Amino acid sequence: MNQSPFIPNQVYKRSLIHDEYGGNRQGGISPSAKVPFIFIFSGKSGAQYGYRDGWDNKNVFSYTGEGQEGDMQFVKGNLALREHKERGKRVFLFESDGTTFVKFVSEMEYYDADYFETPDRNGSNRVGIRFFMNRLGVSIPVYPNQFELISVHEDPIDVYGAANTPTKTERSGLVTSRVGQGAYRKRIIHRWEYKCAVTNFNKLDILIASHIVPWAQSNDNERLDVHNGILLSPTYDALFDKHLITFDNKGKIILSDKIEQSAYQKIGVTGNERIHELSPYNIHYLDRHNQNFAS
DSSP states (O other): OOSSSSTTTTTEEEEHHHHHHHOOOSSEEEEEEESEEEEEEGGGGGGGTTTTOOEEESSSEEEOOOOOSOOOOSSSHHHHTTTTTTOOOOEEEEOOOOOSSEEEEEEEEEEEEEEEEETTTSSSSEEEEEEEETTTOOOOSGGGGGGGOOOOOSSSTTTTSSOOOHHHHHHHHHHHHHTTTTTHHHHHHHHTTTTTTOOOOOOOOTOOOEEESSSSGHHHHHHGGGGGGEEHHHHHHHHHHTTTTOOOTTEEEEETSOOOHHHHTTTTTOOEEEEEOOOOOHHHHHHHHHHGOOO
16 A cells, blocks of 8 residues: 555645645545545535535545536546546545645545435535545445445436436436435445444345434434434334334433333343444434434
């Protein structure tokens, strides 16, 4: 592995990076024609346009593609990022605080991509591209095709960019059908480390990516917030969805009195289950879920 020219957590002046290595001085994805590098920059300033990036787990970074108006497509920087391995390009992730300085995070590589709904800079809904980038050298325990619930030929948009951009009506149907099946579902799976949050069962085609606060009770941001998601086996998902089980702030399961204890035991629910990886953000959503718990 070639040594990185950048030091993790060190701050650099962005203009000096481009002076030495080339690449566009503006924008999030900056391929260089001078050296085989692609720089990607992530920051909070683009959140209002749907650029909500972040670590889904310690090794996988969810990164929003480029394009400020209209549907994002696999062209220019988006295409370069997806095909960087084939083109022999290295990818370096930096965090920006909105100033002239950026902090180097890690060298990354492309793992997968999918579509999601996001506003453009004019506030119009459009189809965005969500990249899933893993730290260089890290092995993800599942393959990208294990995430898929819909085969490519059934998809209104070819995930490899070969098909035409959908019509407005098709796009509406696409976004509706893929919420929880496309980029959002994948983020939840990465977040929960590819296994049920309760049982550690790890067969992805069985697991269900659920909202903690239901879709109908969430605003636009909450509906696609990775922290408002939980990955569950079907039995626990069904009970959780109907508010017959929930979890306290320490992750301990709580059983509703609406079902007899013996009935829980018949379906394998003991009452001793616990989620060990709750974040403070998960707890915020669980507090809201618990307001409707059928005690």
